[in-house]
Amino acid sequence: xxxxxxxxxxxxxxxxIARGNxxxxxLSVPGGHEFFKELLAQSKEKFQWQLSHYCLMxxxxxxxxxxxxxxxxxxxMQYLLFGYSRWYRLKAHYVGHVWQxxxxxxLIEKESYYLECGRYIERNPIRAGLVANAEQYAWSSYRHYxxxxxxxxxxxxxxx
Numbered sequence: 125x126x127x128x129x130x131x132x133x134x135x136x137x138x139x140x141i142a143r144g145n146x147x148x149x150x151l152s153v154p155g156g157h158e159f160f161k162e163l164l165a166q167s168k169e170k171f172q173w174q175l176s177h178y179c180l181m182x183x184x185x186x187x188x189x190x191x192x193x194x195x196x197x198x199x200x201m202q203y204l205l206f207g208y209s210r211w212y213r214l215k216a217h218y219v220g221h222v223w224q225x226x227x228x229x230x231l232i233e234k235e236s237y238y239l240e241c242g243r244y245i246e247r248n249p250i251r252a253g254l255v256a257n258a259e260q261y262a263w264s265s266y267r268h269y270x271x272x273x274x275x276x277x278x279x280x281x282x283x284x
Contacts, residue, residue, distance in 0.1 A: 130229055132194030137232040139241045142205060143184035145221040150208075152182040153216050157263045160185070163207050171200040177242045180263040181252065186245040188232075201227050 144150035151157055157180050164187075168175060173196070177188035191197050209222040232238045249261035258266040 127226070130197065131231040132197055133231060134194050135190060135192060136194050136197075137188070137190045137238060138197065138229050139232060139245075140187040140189070140201065140227060140229050141184065142201075142227040143224045145224045147183045147224070149182040150212055150216075150222055151180050151185065151263075153212065155215065156212070159211050160204075160208055161263075163204050167200055167203055170203065171196045173200060175265070177245045177265045179245045179248045179261075179265070181248060186248060188238075188241050188245055197229060201229070 151160060160180055164175065164178065167173070171191065172193065173189050173191040175187060175189040177186070179186045191200065205223055205227065212218060212222050232241060246258050246264055246266040249255045249264060250258060255261045258264060261267075
């Protein structure tokens with residue numbers, strides 16, 4: 125059965141999710157979270173997208189943002205996934221698939237879903253039992269609202 129085509133919309137809000145193959149802790153290698161954050165920062169300029177929420181876990185990540193041109197979404201994800209795969213294979217001396225299956229990219233069309241996604245993303249480390257409070261997790265956008273790094277806080281306000 126063929127897979128459904130992605131919904132690509134200009135100025136669309138998307139919840140982007142990708143998981144490590146076999147749930148391997150691909151982001152936990154030394155320097156992994158840092159390198160992925162560098163890719164995120166580079167991708168914002170390269171693909172004209174805004175990031176409002178993110179969480180980098182050990183074996184997967186969640187991103188929530190808006191992209192100016194919908195047709196750029198697959199290119200953005202290719203940049204992130206392929207860029208990290210190359211780095212990871214060299215760093216971990218890994219051979220094989222780095223990411224498990226196809227990334228997920230549900231289009232967010234309702235304000236309530238946008239708020240729910242943001243909350244879900246930033247509470248992910250708590251649900252996983254990694255921290256007691258979201259501000260304790262270093263690889264999430266939760267702490268960055270106060271510091272102004274990487275995320276676009278104005279994007280959250282512009283949704284309403």
